[in-house]
Amino acid sequence: xTWEQRWHPLxxxxxxxxxxxxxxxxxxxxxxxxAAVLPAYLPDCYFCPGNIRISGARNExxxxxxxxxxxxxxxxxxxxxxxxxxxxxxxxSSASGIxxxxxxxxxxxxxxxxxxxxxxxxxxxxxxxxxxxxxKHRSINHVLxxxxxxxxxxxxxxxxxxxIYATNFIFKTIDTEARxxxxxxxxxxxxxxxxxxxxxxxxxxxxxxxxxxxIAFLPYFARYAYETYVAPRRSHTSIATMSPEEIKGFAEALxxxxxxxxxxxxxxxxxxxxxxxxxxxxxxxxxxxxxIEIHPPLRRPNLLKYLAGPEIGGGNFLSDTAPExxxxxxxxxxxxxxxxxx
Ligand SMILES: [Zn+2]
Ligand SMILES: [Zn+2]
Numbered sequence: 180x181t182w183e184q185r186w187h188p189l190x191x192x193x194x195x196x197x198x199x200x201x202x203x204x205x206x207x208x209x210x211x212x213x214a215a216v217l218p219a220y221l222p223d224c225y226f227c228p229g230n231i232r233i234s235g236a237r238n239e240x241x242x243x244x245x246x247x248x249x250x251x252x253x254x255x256x257x258x259x260x261x262x263x264x265x266x267x268x269x270x271x272s273s274a275s276g277i278x279x280x281x282x283x284x285x286x287x288x289x290x291x292x293x294x295x296x297x298x299x300x301x302x303x304x305x306x307x308x309x310x311x312x313x314x315k316h317r318s319i320n321h322v323l324x325x326x327x328x329x330x331x332x333x334x335x336x337x338x339x340x341x342x343i344y345a346t347n348f349i350f351k352t353i354d355t356e357a358r359x360x361x362x363x364x365x366x367x368x369x370x371x372x373x374x375x376x377x378x379x380x381x382x383x384x385x386x387x388x389x390x391x392x393x394i395a396f397l398p399y400f401a402r403y404a405y406e407t408y409v410a411p412r413r414s415h416t417s418i419a420t421m422s423p424e425e426i427k428g429f430a431e432a433l434x435x436x437x438x439x440x441x442x443x444x445x446x447x448x449x450x451x452x453x454x455x456x457x458x459x460x461x462x463x464x465x466x467x468x469x470x471i472e473i474h475p476p477l478r479r480p481n482l483l484k485y486l487a488g489p490e491i492g493g494g495n496f497l498s499d500t501a502p503e504x505x506x507x508x509x510x511x512x513x514x515x516x517x518x519x520x521x
Contacts, residue, residue: 255276293516307421403484442512
């Protein structure tokens with residue numbers, strides 16, 4: 180039984196692990212895990228090759244990845260710049276920025292977990308390029324690359340894709356990580372994330388996969404049951420400076436982890452995946468260590484982790500599961516995707 184509080188060093192907050200509660204009776208809402216069988220191409224999908232999007236633009240007949248500006252941008256060049264000042268202490272600013280979509284492949288039904296390692300490698304090089312290109316803009320202080328996967332996280336189009344928000348502000352989690360990492364670096368001369376990797380390797384129970392250049396693990400301080408990280412072993416402030424060899428190793432680690440997640444309940448595992456990279460604000464970020472965080476909302480095959488009193492009301496997570504047990508579940512999974520086993 181694990182019943183304790185664990186410190187999350189990247190977020191500087193406590194996570195309450197109360198794994199003795201995981202078998203408490205549940206009569207709440209459950210999630211239907213029956214997935215619709217999708218075709219490889221859908222004539223009315225806005226993301227499939229050759230189709231016309233909502234904006235009237237026609238997609239290229241692309242054959243690998245495909246990058247385009249989001250037709251429903253959250254931040255964009257067209258956002259109003261002449262804003263009315265709010266009253267009192269309130270502040271506003273223009274929602275300017277750049278929103279893009281990256282389709283992983285022409286295949287409407289091929290998820291990231293099902294791409295070949297070489298195709299994932301290709302995608303990682305696209306992310307390298309996007310981070311460099313967008314980060315160069317003087318007005319862009321951060322590039323957030325993320326994927327929402329599955330209906331339970333509200334994905335609007337099932338065609339496998341990720342999104343990019345290049346913004347004038349730095350997203351809160353990254354801002355915290357950057358500040359905490361830089362402080363650790365100036366105080367100790369070490370990269371905080373390297374200390375995390377070292378501790379995970381020393382404990383070993385939560386390592387899901389490791390090769391020469393990359394590592395995948397379920398951290399000691401996980402907030403979600405299957406929260407998992409993928410990181411290069413060498414420190415890079417962003418994906419952009421990783422060598423082709425490191426990209427290859429990273430692709431292998433990411434693929435391995437995603438396959439295990441899918442195999443766990445033999446379903447396409449829903450998640451929010453985000454690249455955590457240093458801000459592009461011109462500041463010093465030598466203590467930052469690029470990594471991917473995967474936050475799956477399910478804690479059982481058809482049971483969502485609800486954010487409630489502790490999380491929304493108080494801002495700290497209460498985890499009903501022990502990270503060591505969840506890591507053991509993933510470690511015992513096959514490395515071959517259940518759909519691709521012949
Ligand atoms: Zn499609
Ligand atoms: Zn992070």
